[in-house]
Amino acid sequence: MLDLEALTQAIGDLDEGQVVELLEGFVASKPSSAEANQVVGACQRGMSIVGDFFEKKEYYVGDLIFAGELLNKAIEILKPVIGGENTGKVGSIVVGTVQGDMHDIGKNIFASMVEAAGFVVYDLGIDVPPVAFVEKVKEVKAEILGMSGVLTLAIDSMKATVKALDEAGMRDQVKVIIGGNPVTEEACKQIGADTFTTNAAEGVKICQGWVK
Ligand code: B12
Structure with a gap:
């Protein structure tokens, strides 16, 4: 080691x-x-x-x-050695860095790991507006939405995205996980996400649990 x-x-x-x-x-x-x-x-x-x-x-x-x-x-x-254990239980996940935020390193790590674990990943990139997340989740019928952000302002964008899901009548159809340095339990509650993590490997395990 x-x-x-x-x-x-x-x-x-x-x-x-x-x-x-x-x-x-x-x-x-x-x-x-x-x-x-x-x-x-x-x-x-x-x-x-x-x-x-x-x-x-x-x-x-x-x-x-x-x-x-x-x-x-x-x-x-x-890359050849990271990744969650592939349990064969696949699901689909839409990921992206939220509006106003250009930081994508953590998001890319999570996307690579969850893909290695067998999920179909739709990566929308950076600075993703709420409506783009909502449309993609609807289009691909994703089970999970994963939002990333490291700027303080990311919290507001995450909240706006969950609100947009709600307004589209889709909040109950998709699990929402958020990640990135500023996410906390309190922020998670405020945003209305299902869970949060600052550890990509833990995020993969949570997603695997959701699609069991
Ligand atoms: C690298 C970096 C940049 C790079 C980004 C390159 C890139 N391609 O991403 C560049 C140079 C572009 C940049 C720009 C800026 N940055 Co910057 N940047 C950083 C820095 C040093 C590292 C961020 C990072 O990559 N961390 C490593 C990754 C691996 O950690 P992570 O994102 O948390 O991800 C992990 C987990 O959280 C999790 N995860 C992440 N996302 C997700 C999603 C899901 C769904 C799940 C399950 C898990 C998960 O998985 C990862 C692995 O475990 C941080 C400092 C810091 N302490 O974070 C500042 C920092 C984030 N930046 C900062 C600032 C101020 C800026 C700028 C405004 C600077 C400027 N004056 O222009 C701009 C903003 C541009 C914008 N609008 O986004 C501030 C933010 C302050 C704040 N509170 O808002 C920080 C905190 C620096 C500081 N201490 O001041 N930055």
């Missing part, structure tokens, strides 16, 4: 060479998906360090952009 703290630190330091070396060694060791999920968690914590430096004005927007590219590269390396 690789040194998780060293990986978190290397991401926080934006040390691409070290990140790639650690991850390539890890993938070559043929890890279990549980170990791979721990590595995703270490990457996530590294991004929090980047966020803290940004808040303290030690990193700038250019560093955030680089961090985003670095994490996308990390996830590409990890």
Whole structure:
């Protein structure tokens, strides 16, 4: 198992060479998906360090952009080993980053993992307006809607989306899960989602439970 703290630190330091070396060694060791999920968690914590430096004005927007590219590269390396266990119980899920928010790294991680677990995934991308979520859920008769967002304003967009589902008379036909750094139990209640998580692997397990 690789040194998780060293990986978190290397991401926080934006040390691409070290990140790639650690991850390539890890993938070559043929890890279990549980170990791979721990590595995703270490990457996530590294991004929090980047966020803290940004808040303290030690990193700038250019560093955030680089961090985003670095994490996308990390996830590409990890893709062959991450993913929920494929239970063969498939369902369909619409995912997207909510209106006003361009952050898609966490959403992409969740989408890859839930797809690896056997779900049919309809990924609407970033900055998705409520009406687009509603139309897609209706079109593909999705069992689950997964919304992602990391900006504080994402909470309002998630709430507007659940309201739009309600107004379309569809709220009872679809389970709603939300993810991303700012989601909490309180936000979940306020939004009217069924559940929330800041851990993609946990999100996959919840979705599997829903389509049993
Ligand atoms: C990388 C980054 C960027 C990149 C994004 C690149 C990309 N392609 O996504 C870029 C440079 C574009 C960017 C831009 C901006 N950013 Co930015 N960014 C970040 C940073 C450093 C990391 C975010 C991230 O990828 N985290 C790692 C992922 C893996 O974590 P995650 O999203 O939580 O996902 C995990 C779980 O939550 C879960 N999950 C996520 N989604 C879902 C969905 C479902 C359904 C499920 C089940 C699970 C799930 O799975 C993932 C794995 O476990 C954060 C700092 C931080 N602490 O978050 C700031 C941060 C989010 N950004 C911030 C800001 C301010 C901005 C800008 C406004 C900066 C600017 N002045 O322009 C813009 C906003 C643009 C916009 N409108 O969206 C602030 C937000 C403040 C706030 N409270 O609103 C933060 C917190 C930095 C800070 N501390 O100030 N950013």
